[in-house]
Amino acid sequence: MNRRPIVLGVGALVAAAVVAPFLASYPLTLLTQVAIMAVLAMSLDILLGYTGLPSLGHAAYFGAAAYAVGILATERQAGFVTCLVAGVVVAAVTAALFGLIAIRATGTYFLMITLALGMVVWGLAFRWVSLTKGDNGIAGVPRPELGLPWSLSSPLPFFYFALIAAALAWAALGTLARSPFGLTLRGIRESETRMRALGYDVWLHKYLAFVISGAFAGFAGVLWAWYNGFVSPVDVQLVTSVETLLMVALGGPGTLAGPALGAAVIVFLKNFVSVYTKRWLLILGAVYIGVILFAPRGVLGALRSRR
Amino acid sequence: MTAEFWVTQTFNGLSYGALLFLLASGLSLIFGVMRVVNLAHGSYFMLGGYVGLSVMWRTGSYVLALIGGALALAVIGIAMERLFLRRLSGQTLGQVLMTIGFALIFQDLALLIWGGDPYSIRPPAMLSGVVTAGPGRFPVYRIFIVVIAVVIGALLWLALDRTRIGAMIRAAVDDPEMASGVGIRVPRVSLAVFALGAALAAFGGVVGAGFLGVYPGLDFEILPYAFVVVIVGGLGSLPGAMVGSLLVGLLDNFGKALFPELSYFTLFAPMALILALKPTGLFGRV
């Protein structure tokens, strides 16, 4: 068992927690974004890295949860627990439905089908105007009150809130990955036929991984809605799904800490490069290509093979 | 709902489907031979439109615009396949990220070269105007699109079914290893198909620029349509691309006309249904 990603991850968490109070509020909000995107990337890693299923529609669960929070918090004044539970449940149910269609396919077909299903959610977000406010999006989503002395509406408490959430998600997903269930998933990734011959219910394992992954993506979506105070169809679109894939591929699939690192790199890259040049899309495109050509197994993957 | 409504809407769906066929047939062929999910395919459509526009500005010739757009993108397609995609064969995730990287680069280059204003290509006078027949009104340009798509579809079918290279392509689609075993140079076939697919999409882009226009963002707007077509029709199948385009053209059109509030749902939901019943699409085999 390779411990390096865990050591790295814990180090990063502690470092972020220590440094945070000394940061200006803008870098702090970026770090908050990193924490949230890390949860999303790690949730996809369960599918892509551990189960070998490249989903191209992960924004659907992220967005469905964000919309659930947006609608409940603005129209029903729902609080912390309601929003959190509703968001995660909506995402998990969406994933459970989509999984029924998608899990039968493998490889490229799986990719195309998840892409198309993701478009269904985007289509609803965009067109079901009476529920989602369409292109205008849902504005003024309040951050929850936890009954703590610190209000989450200021950057520092919210950062710690997101950091703790990300740490919990990491711990939960890590436990899952090391459990017998997780080991079976890895077995399926290596050889479905062998696992089937050994008597494992391959479909059920893949399906459960799909739903769990969707639920954690939903958790990230809940945090995102609170963080931005705003939900729009952009959160559900294809580019968001693809960017998540890039985060996982960049950091190294199947390592959890790697995708989180990938999330950090992409968030900072997008926000810093676009300050210096209008041509940042060119650079982002080059990053996609460069990662595939020079670090096909991701940064952590490359570190690992060097040992 | 009058007869005019049904006739006009059916024709509109048909002509939109014809345009989608030009776009999606290339995507489907590329997938069939190379198993590449090409997310830059919408970019070929957009770039084709832009190159056609530039040719039109320089020469004033619509025919040259069609040829120029197709040729330029064939060259770009060849370069992409040769220099980048070939080394990723079999790596689905790598291909996806690579082609999306190209799509981003193409998007930004298009903005740099052509600016962000929306343009449209004006087809020659003989292709404008409206034909009235019975209860329907049929813009000549849309009839032209249908004719072009039928001609290209027929040529593709003949080429695949009746020629030596067609046989080689079909062999490569069915079983690449077997094909190379019997002496077919699969990499060369792949290259040819990739170039053809890119050229077809670009050709569609020039034709499409006559009524959809060409503008930044067209690439990612049209891409999902191409995907739905090949998913519904079945990856790698030419008849699938034909049926899929017609189906999607009609669904999209009637969906928007009859249930505007749910227009995307009426497009994607039947697709999900087909997939639930037949995961490889209507004509897919694998």
Added chain:
Amino acid sequence: MTRTRVLAIVALLAFAAPLAAPPGAPAQSAPIKIGFLAPLTGPFAQIGKDMVSGNELYLKEIGGQVAGRRIEIIVEDDEGNPATALNKSRKLVDQDKISILTGGMLANVGYALQPYVDAQKMPTTFPVIAADDITQRKPAKWIVRTGWATSQPMHPFGEWVLKNTKYRKIAAIGMDYAFGYEIIGGFQQVFEEGGGQIVQRIWAPLNTNDFAPFLAQIRRDADAVLALFTGRLALQFVKQYEEAGLKGKLPLLGGGTLTDETVLPQMGDEAIGLITALHYSQALDNPANAKFNKAFEASAGKIASYYSEATYTNARWIVEAIKAVGGKVEDRDAMLAALRKVDLKDTARGPLKVDDFGNPIQNVYIRKVERVGGKLQNTVIATYPGVSQFWKYKPDEYMKRPLYSRDYPPCKHCQ
């Protein structure tokens, strides 16, 4: 800031002026930082570029400084994406320490920014974002609109159509989002009060590229069609409208963006004769507009549009407010008050004042597309001077009605 303190600082400055760097007033000599959001990538990049150019032009004309302080503009790309716009605003406010935030193009960006700038107490102006309620039912305290409210030009347009045409039954087709609802709704409100009828409303999704399914539905027994599209949708709609053989039968009226100068140069004869309403036209005949047009064409290499005029005039507006506070932009309350008090007599779009809700009172122009000297232009055929966003209604009565939407005003005459 009390008057004595102001006097003290002025006195100090006067005495310290001969010295190179007066240590007592570093803030006064530091540049005034203005954050400017615009979409520089994605589908709206060209409009973003127009916005940046208009702003730059005005600042260049005044030598880049006001009240003895240099103006530093920090442009950020919002990608036309509300989440990115928020991100970039945080960067501008927290890291760059701007004193004024401005720009933005899409309504959803406006709605996303509103709670943020109010919480930050950041003086903000919107030169382009027009969503009605930002200065109506849910007014943002810290946002001053220097552009327009969406329905503002459409109220007089409804009256103009009643008085000057025989069209009484109009079919409407618009983009399916707030901007579309507010344009069509504003027209419908006044038009139906005066005895006209909107007999049909069709809403087309924002990413429509084939208009055929919608064009086939338009009622052929209407007297005219009112359309609202922007950007490339406008270009395609007008073209496909003619191709479907509708132009000869049903005259086309529109919201101002249907023929604005970012799309008009790419249009052909199909646009001739279209009548639209907006608070600006590039073809407007006044000395300030002539000067602006000439300077803009020289610097940007293309004709001015309502977007470039918006940011040009917006820059002037901000500069006037900075002058009014004597350059002390750090006093945010004073700065906001000054922004709300600006009164310009001679802008390129005519005289401008602000109402109590932070929206300009300005002329509305009825424009008709004509070909002049080989080029298409929006010739002004009628002017409604000093139009308020509330038209002739009392603000409180106006705001008791719901915001114009998909369902309001109800379509009584639709079948």
